[in-house]
Amino acid sequence: MAEEFFPHTSFRPGQREVLKRIREELTSTRILILRAPTGFGKTAVGIATGMMKPPAIHSVRTRNEITPVLRDLKKLSKRVRGVRYSFIHSAHAMCPLLSDKRIDPEDFWLNCQILRETGLCSYYAKSLSIAEEDIEDILATSENHVECVKRISRELGACPFFSLAKLARSSDYVVATYPYVFSRDLFSTIYPDEDPSEFSAIIDEAHMIIDPSSIFxxxxxxxxxxxxxxxxxxxxxxxxxxxxxxxxxxxxxxxxxxxxxxxxxxxxxxxxxxxxxxxxxxxxxxxxxxxxxxxxxxxxxxxxxxxxxxxxxxxxxxxxxxxxxxxxxxxxxxxxxxxxxxxVDHSVVSEALQAYRSTLLMSGTPPSKEYIERILGLGGVSYIDAMEAGAWSPYSNMAVILTSQLTSRYIERGDAMYQLYSEYIEALDSIVKGVKLIVYPSYNFMRNVVERLSWRGYVEDRGSTIDDLEEGMRANGLIHVVAGGKLSEGIELVENGRSLIKSVFIAGVPYPQRDDYVEELLKNMRRKVPDREAWDYIYNMTSSIRAMQAIGRSVRSEGDRALIILGDRRFMAQDMRRYIGIRIGRIARNIVEFKSLVKLVAENFL
Ligand code: SF4
Known part of the structure; x- marks a missing residue:
């Protein structure tokens, strides 16, 4: 019974139904795609799924995403006696000896290897001899993964990485950052004697797999x-x-x-x-x-x-x-x-996924079943939409306006268009209170628009981190980010349970930039599907996923409402609407109409 391993005592709408479907599908399917919107509670569903056939390895994109999974695992281990879990992320980020964390992980790994082989790392020696129960105790009584790492070295005098890897080998469920799940070499650093085929894999934020370079x-x-x-x-x-x-x-x-x-x-x-x-x-x-x-x-x-x-x-x-x-x-x-x-070939992704006994791909915006079958070449795929199973839809709390005057189309880019974008953004900023997330197709496009604004707010650069942004953030203002980046997909601005982001403005369709990387991807995809279909996946599907990921940052719970601006007339095209999946409420043909529609939404909906 999947419910037996559900971390919570009650279910949110759709969770029980989705788990029932997963249980049925897993008898005949190896790859399951779960489309689960914000607020559905996909982590708990992922854990219950992995626990149907342990051991399971749950991959998260960044370290910051480990703690929420650990929280649910802690609840589960209190409900179900004997459930053991662990987590893993980069050894260099956990190493108590490391004074300079800017070292490349590969570079650090050799330092670590030399210190281990020469017997000079006392933390390593200790991690070989400590009892798993001691590590388990620290994990169970730590607030988060950062505290746990510190306590293992401080209280046990042991290496956090090798201690947690040791615990992982006897665990039912392990949370690990992407590389440990997708790279066979790194998987072996945790499990030197096991094969991935003995594991169930739970992949969070699985829309990432459409871009092989984001993982490899x-x-x-x-x-x-x-x-x-x-x-x-x-x-x-x-x-x-x-x-x-x-x-x-x-x-x-x-x-x-x-x-x-x-x-x-x-x-x-x-x-x-x-x-x-x-x-x-x-x-x-x-x-x-x-x-x-x-x-x-x-x-x-x-x-x-x-x-x-x-x-x-x-x-x-x-x-x-x-x-x-x-x-x-x-x-x-x-x-x-x-x-x-x-x-540049998706087979690197399919090879990694196929290695597991079964794989659950979870995302608010996963790629389609056809994509997984035709581009990744994976058979026996099932697709479950949590909203069809009764989950609450955050899209029902969004008002959507499309601006037909704007477009980021290459041939229409220029001073006049950048100026227009800046005027729409300033109009939005002056009417809507709260944080407005402005999402651009590229850094270059963003620079051209932002330099025309009289008040800029926070502007992402390549080195920006979510922590920087959250520190410098105010409750009211503009945040300018590039689509598909770590800020547009990872930012979480919530205060007293309510999202601070009141509006998301997609300033241009965030198509991947046309360059040699995209050409190489297309070349390989054309070997599997007709040209038109490959193009559709690379451009329409990718840009829709990027836009929807950014839009999803606004409504985080049922009490939130947001105004979404689709700032490009190309969002009206049939191909885009098929993937975007939100209903366009009104169309603003010029800035005057835009201002009055935004005012209407601000006064009556937000
Ligand atoms: S074994 Fe652990 S403590 Fe020692 S160098 Fe490696 S990561 Fe650091």
Missing amino acids: SSEISVVKIRSSINEVREYLGGDPFTEDLMERIAKLVEERARDEKLRRIDRASMGIDSDSIEHLIDVALEVKKRAIDRILTRGSISDAASKRISMVKVALSLALLEDSRFEAFTCKDGQSAWLKISA
């Missing part, structure tokens, strides 16, 4: 590539092959990177093949070993754990190119040029 990619700056040359000279006294190769790649990246668009560079022009990758990895390992040895002769374990070697990240990123489903791209962010290695 690595970025390195030209600065990092050049500092790896210096490291080779400093620690090895030079290595002509590596130095020439690094310089050649750095120059190529600088030449090709012009703006934020990704431009492909082929392996041959970079001089990358299996032999060169093998050589780079050997060099990186040797540099790292010598750097750590040098530090250890002075005796500081903490310095050794924190020692950064750029060459490690560079070599491991380039090593991704051994897989023909990855490609190299360049782009420019401000003055810095970057090399990005990304998966």
Whole structure:
């Protein structure tokens, strides 16, 4: 019985019905898609599903999303005796020895490995000998995952990562950040002797899987590539092959990177093949070993754990190119040029999902069943819509206005259109009280509109974090973000149980930018589906998911109401409406109509 493992004593509308459907479907299906809106309580449903066939691994996108799952697991373990759970995220973020958290995870992992193998990490030694019950006690009595990590090192003197991994191996349910579920190598760091086929997987925010690069990619700056040359000279006294190769790649990246668009560079022009990758990895390992040895002769374990070697990240990123489903791209962010290695074939995602005994893909905006079957090539897929099963719909608490004068279409972009957008945004800001989330298709588009506003509010940049925003946020004002980013999909502004976001303005259809990465994706998708269908998935489906994710940040509970502005006439097109799935209430043909409609909604609905 799924209800037996439901963390709460009562059900929200639709939860019991969805669990019943899941139980029935799981007898014949391996992949289940669950469309569950905000407020449905999908975490509890995910846990009850995973507990039908434990062990289960529940993937969350960011560390911040671990604690809510732990809260439900704690409730479940109080209700059902003997349920054991754990959580895992990056070892470097948990390491008590690390004084510099800016180290790349791959780079840190080698430091950790050296310290473990040489017996120099006392925390590791302790984590091998402590009892699982002691870790379990700390987890059960900690407020959140951050406190739990601190207490394991402070009270038990043990390594949090390896202690929690130890607990995970005897647990029914484990919460882990994405990489531990999607990367076989990282999965093995928790479960060295188990196979994913023994696990049920619960994937939260599963709309992410439409973009393979959001899960399988690595970025390195030209600065990092050049500092790896210096490291080779400093620690090895030079290595002509590596130095020439690094310089050649750095120059190529600088030449090709012009703006934020990704431009492909082929392996041959970079001089990358299996032999060169093998050589780079050997060099990186040797540099790292010598750097750590040098530090250890002075005796500081903490310095050794924190020692950064750029060459490690560079070599491991380039090593991704051994897989023909990855490609190299360049782009420019401000003055810095970057090399990005990304998966361009969805089979990397399907391979990871197929490895599990069963997979539940949960999202407020999941991709369609056809997409999972035709693009990911997965069979035996079932689709469950929680709203059809009786869940409350947040969309019923939204008033939607479409502005037909606005569009972010490339051929219509220019000073006049940016000015128009800024006037609509200022009009909205002056009429609606509370936070207004303005969502743009790109940084460039956002900059052009924002610079025309007399009052700007908070403007996202590439380094922005949700914590920065929440700290600097006021109860009234504008937040400008880019669609598909961590702010537009992760921001949660709630006070006394009510959402502070009173309006979401989608300032242009957030199509993915047309660049070589998208071209490569399309090329691979066209091998599976006709051109028109591939185009529809890449552009219409992706932009609708991005828009709906941002819109979903406004109404977080039944007491919230929000005004949604679809600021692009292309949202009226049949193809877009099919995916967007919210009813357009009114259409404003000009700013005068817009102001009066917004006023009407502000006075009578919000
Ligand atoms: S405490 Fe030791 S074993 Fe644990 S992550 Fe840090 S270096 Fe590695």
